[in-house]
Amino acid sequence: MKKFMSAFLAAFLSFTFVFAAVAAPVTTFAQTSTSDGVTVTLERPVITVSSLRSKVYIKWDSVEGASYYKVYRKEASGGSWENLETTSKRKYTDSDVELGTKYSYRIRAFSSGGAGHSKYSKKQNILPCAIDPDKKMVALTFDDGPGIYTESIIKCLRKYGMHATFFVVGSNASRYKDVILDEYEAGCEIGNHTWAHSNLAAIGTSAAKSTVAKTNKLIKSITGEAPVLLRPPYGSTSSSVKSAIKMPEIMWSIDTLDWKTRNTQKTISSVMNNVKDGSIVLMHDIHQPTMKAALSIIPKLVSKGYQLVTVSELAKYKGVTLKNGNTYGSIK
Ligand code: ZN
Numbered sequence: 065m066k067k068f069m070s071a072f073l074a075a076f077l078s079f080t081f082v083f084a085a086v087a088a089p090v091t092t093f094a095q096t097s098t099s100d101g102v103t104v105t106l107e108r109p110v111i112t113v114s115s116l117r118s119k120v121y122i123k124w125d126s127v128e129g130a131s132y133y134k135v136y137r138k139e140a141s142g143g144s145w146e147n148l149e150t151t152s153k154r155k156y157t158d159s160d161v162e163l164g165t166k167y168s169y170r171i172r173a174f175s176s177g178g179a180g181h182s183k184y185s186k187k188q189n190i191l192p193c194a195i196d197p198d199k200k201m202v203a204l205t206f207d208d209g210p211g212i213y214t215e216s217i218i219k220c221l222r223k224y225g226m227h228a229t230f231f232v233v234g235s236n237a238s239r240y241k242d243v244i245l246d247e248y249e250a251g252c253e254i255g256n257h258t259w260a261h262s263n264l265a266a267i268g269t270s271a272a273k274s275t276v277a278k279t280n281k282l283i284k285s286i287t288g289e290a291p292v293l294l295r296p297p298y299g300s301t302s303s304s305v306k307s308a309i310k311m312p313e314i315m316w317s318i319d320t321l322d323w324k325t326r327n328t329q330k331t332i333s334s335v336m337n338n339v340k341d342g343s344i345v346l347m348h349d350i351h352q353p354t355m356k357a358a359l360s361i362i363p364k365l366v367s368k369g370y371q372l373v374t375v376s377e378l379a380k381y382k383g384v385t386l387k388n389g390n391t392y393g394s395i396k
């Protein structure tokens with residue numbers, strides 16, 4: 065009976081909603097002319113802006129009857145609006161931003177041929193996600209996941225606006241695609257740790273190439289971007305592996321041995337007693353004690369003035385170009 069009632073209520077509400085949606089243009093959008101002589105016929109768009117990886121991402125809801133949209137930007141402190149893009153999509157990525165400059169964005173919807181348009185959306189201000197190259201940085205890296213503890217680490221990173229790198233195993237990534245996407249959307253980097261945690265130096269170059277390629281392909285299918293960094297399982301590599309795979313190999317400068325001790329306090333101490341500017345820390349997000357350690361390490365490092373960055377960000381802001389086939393243990 066309860067089920068029937070809620071179905072009835074849902075049907076009633078959806079009827080009300082449809083009715084409201086149909087009625088809205090008549091009441092709210094009585095045709096008016098604007099200064100440019102074009103008639104306001106479309107509903108005002110709603111936009112959201114966010115920033116990661118030194119880019120600003122602008123998205124907006126669909127406007128009924130719109131065939132394209134114009135995206136405008138100006139500096140929040142002043143200046144005039146410029147039209148960045150005219151698009152039929154409902155998103156735009158602004159890669160041409162200065163870190164430290166606050167921007168305002170707004171959009172407008174147009175009907176076919178520009179015969180009518182909406183009012184401008186409300187303006188949204190944003191400071192592009194910035195890393196200060198003169199402050200200390202550390203790259204936390206988590207291998208072998210994703211697993212059931214990974215989301216807790218991502219949540220903590222988000223809370224402090226910090227990033228990490230997850231060197232994922234392809235077979236786990238295929239089971240936890242939503243976690244991979246969450247890592248990516250949190251601004252974290254996804255690195256390659258082979259499909260099945262293979263010892264690359266031992267399996268032959270053609271198998272080494274294929275286990276890495278299969279993992280890159282899967283990650284690209286989830287996030288749209290293939291990993292650019294490799295962490296060879298067991299740190300095991302060879303000159304033939306390096307020349308066959310053609311990715312930078314990222315090792316570590318702090319080995320917490322978390323997989324061996326399975327001890328939260330020992331993992332925390334290992335990081336806090338050894339961390340330096342440019343450290344790359346090795347941990348494993350598949351172990352619960354490591355997850356608990358990470359929830360403590362992240363705020364501790366932040367309070368000591370460290371910026372928690374991805375390995376690629378660490379290299380970028382230290383002015384180091386990571387080269388294919390080279391091996392890196394820390395980046396200074
Ligand atoms: Zn591993």
